[in-house]
Amino acid sequence: MKLPDHEIKKIAIFRALQLGDMLCIIPAMRALRYAYPSAHITLLGLPWGKSFTERFSSYFDDFIHFPGFPGLPEQPFNAKETVDFLAGIQGKFDLLLQMQGNGTVINPIMELFGASYTGGFYTLGDFAGNQDYYMPYPNFGPEPERHLLLMEHLGITAHGNDLEFPLTEKDYADFEKLQLPIEPGKYVCIHPGSRGSWRQWPTAHFAALADYCAEQGYKVVITGTKEEAPIINEVMSHMKHPAIDTAGITTLGAVGVLIKNARALVSNCTGVSHMAAAFKTPSIVISMDGEPERWGPINKNIHYTINWLEEPGFDYVYSKTVELLQQQG
Template identity: 25%
Template sequence: MKFNKILVVRSDRFGEFLLNIPAIRAIREAYPNAEIILFVNSSVVDLARCLPYVDEILECDKASNGFLKKLRFINSLKKFKFDAAVMLNPSKDFNIVTFLAGIPVRAGYDRKWGFLLNRKIMDNKHLGLSHEVEYNLELVSLIGAKTDNKAVILDLDMHEVDKFAAYIGIDKFDNLVAIHPWTSDPLKQWSQENFRLLAKRLIDELKLKILIVGTKDKIEKSKALFGDLGNSVFDITGKTGLRELAWCLKKCRLLISADSGPVHLASAVGTPAIALFRNDIPGKCSRRWGPWGDKHIVIEKPALSAISVDEVFLKAKEALKI
């Protein structure tokens, strides 16, 4: 079946979005002449603009909040005259609105009112049997999009990176290792004091510079943790959007992080990552959520408290070939 206009929805966070790049590219490869419109969370728009595979990007969170907005959104979908809609993450709202908009082919997971879809697969992701990239590719195969190209690559325009580096106070990116010590899920949090001790050892023993990254709500915590480590620490917590963060990570030799979005961002821009995982919850394990590719290191144990600073330090030396 040929599709001329395809709606693709991924309405969650940026880490999850990045792992959909191969699936979105597969749709473009299968339908090179189709118009592909991508609906993403507003926080992801800057990264989505780096994808050459889509024709238009819209903010799905603004489109679907509130009853009247949903009605207007349904009407706007009707005007687009989509042939197909692909919900890359289970979404009751989008299952409903794409059904009411009369989109002929609606593909997604058989969850959250999945009975409204006419092409669907079971959502067994909680079992953690495959990587998220593989799950996403399995889903888009429902509309005939299949590929052997599974690379997660984000094409960045780097021409403004030096200007941005001057703005945030980084004179050079030489010998820079990024640390992202935060996660939104307490179950995924390695001790923040451990991250501090790790940063200190990387500075004192390996003479590295450390880039601390995080969101605005972590500014004060970051100052308290890393503020006394001297001029070898560049703390850009809260100073970047996602595109600027991607620039910085691309310039780093390595990222060390809890299981969180920046791990996938580093992977997408070609920077090796050391990611810390717990493996006692199948749906949260590295087999599903680990950094994609073979240049990364995963340290995974049933309890994150079992991961020592020394173990991560030695893995950092291995990754940096020191």
């Protein structure tokens, strides 16, 4: 029941989350843009989301910072800022889509935005608006496909489930400034960090896989933020072979170039794993949160997602790394 184009000129997407979560909605955004090519689409999200909308300018036209709400842990809640935010967007949008999650916390506030039509996910028994535009949260399948189900519910045709990560001239310039001694396809990226410590695989295990890659003739590039430097130092302290440490010296775009041109990526289940999926760079993804089917890359031929909670054996991960490099070699 796609809403007619003449009624839908301004669309808002609510998703106040981090990089990996945001990349997972891109297939849905692609479908939405095809459905409403002339609509002005705004992301309502965390402060960093402005740079996300700039990177994905084909799908987003604007960004508004959502200042928080009780029960949403991603940022502190400031009551005055939230009240001002609500006053500023009252009646501003023709269509508002809640793509944050199951809606348990956020759906009631969605109705305060004053959009002509509001839709998204809800949990049975909890608050939801017009059932024509809300659907029960699909607690199954990969994250990108959950959002495509929402598009289907709205009568919007999918245009594939591939992820994307556009690279700019600035991204390549930032990468070139690093002057790393590597060649495309002849290095492996190791990413041992993650926003949540509970999702971080042991550093000694990362080191052992990095050493294996080095012994196969690949240079090892360890990626991470400045804050993740202690983790990276710990990985390197366990290694027998040298590695290139890029902690804190890369922009997000430069990391994108690194991953695009890498032979493979070994990482926790975090944002960079979705970048590898977008670039179709082979990867080993260690899932520590018990949701590998939701957050792991969809293409199982070149991406091996390992549920560490069910298969906590290093030998198994090691064997899958060997298999991946041999298969793609």
